[in-house]
Amino acid sequence: MSEQGLGTNIVCQIAVVVKDIEKSKKVYSDIFGLPDPDVIITDLEVGKPMYKGQPTQARAKLAFFNMGQVSIELIEPIGEPSTWKDGLDEKGEGFHHIAFQIKDTDQVVAYLEGKGGTLVQQGHYTGGMYSYVDMTPQLGMVLELLENFD
């Protein structure tokens, strides 16, 4: 079953962690000539985020820029622990992960764990759930899996 892989090769997000999303989103919208997006704050009640198997109170401020097939997502961590805060602490502002829209979270997480990945964070958003699998030793990066429920 794990040999089904991700079931997709279409990258849908490129995510960047930032210290000050209000500042960064203005710079992004100015440089790329795109509308200045609203900031979304993740909700702990909806999200029920788990970090390394334990509940976490970490949240994030998010802003999205439409770049064709791909969105660039800016993420400002609020609190910790989270994979977003880890990224900021370890590498500073900049690239954090690429994301894929997948169909079966458990199957894809098991597949990536079978390839040596580590599930670091998981949570929900309205209508779906996300999973971060650290593939740094294999791919040099974290992958995010997004599953929208029907």
Place this chain on the structure above:
Amino acid sequence: MSEQGLGTNIVCQIAVVVKDIEKSKKVYSDIFGLPDPDVIITDLEVGKPMYKGQPTQARAKLAFFNMGQVSIELIEPIGEPSTWKDGLDEKGEGFHHIAFQIKDTDQVVAYLEGKGGTLVQQGHYTGGMYSYVDMTPQLGMVLELLENFD
């Protein structure tokens, strides 16, 4: 004129620097279930690469994975100095830049310089040219501009 911006918001490449491209391309093709690509070695005669305004003898091994609108490009630096080697030295294996297909290199480089960017490397490939503009202080990353000649 610099207010024309990039003229595009379509990300076409996500580039990753690696230490051993033969090893990394096998891991990428295995995990994503994609064909194992050939390795291309950049050519100094064609490329005439310039790093921070000076000719450099640095080359790179390249491999591309088709991920829809976006290709993931693996880059193994050969020699130095280059922006690729800088990335590997400063952050280790992982994300290096995103690329955009643009129409007028001089105009777009001037635009990004006007926004605080620094042109770090420029060179040619058969049928076109590339420019790396370091926008780390602004965007948290390097942008690559690709111009295909008619």
